[in-house]
Amino acid sequence: MHSPFTNFAAALVLALSATAFAINVEAAASDPILAGFAESAKASTPGFTGFSAERGKRLFLSKQTSGKPETPSCTTCHGNSPQSRGQTRADKPIEPMALSHTPNRYSDPKKVAKWFRRNCKSVLGRECTALEKGDFITFMATQ
């Protein structure tokens, strides 16, 4: 038998998860784009089980040798901290990449596609995969 307390606790858990879901949906303008990458990643990555903020962090911070020598890392322009501004090679400021600091990021499909294409080519010497793009945005959404 369920005691009144267990029933109350169960109702509370339900109410809380409903709230969390609502907040989640409201907060993330990047969700549709992320869902698109998830669809592609599922099709192209055997054993895909979801994006990883940890992998996204590694992509953001790692030093590459396959791209242009003057842009070895995403951090070359975006800076080491997702919460801080970066700067272009011509010293123009770039707003922080963390979604919490620049909430309109990763919401315009054209902008996202254009800059991933361009920046991944500069840094990695190739386009990023759907998995890498999803991991990157997932990492920035936790920052």
Ligand code: HEC
């Ligand atoms: C040569 C400088 C430079 C490098 C290196 C660079 N970026 Fe960028 N990035 C920019 C600029 C400039 C913008 C556009 C301005 C803005 O969005 O504030 C941008 C924008 C982006 C956007 C679009 C964000 C949005 O608001 O939708 C993504 C995604 C992105 N970069 C990912 C990366 C990744 C991943 C790497 C590393 C593989 C990287 N960038 C490396 C300069 C760079």
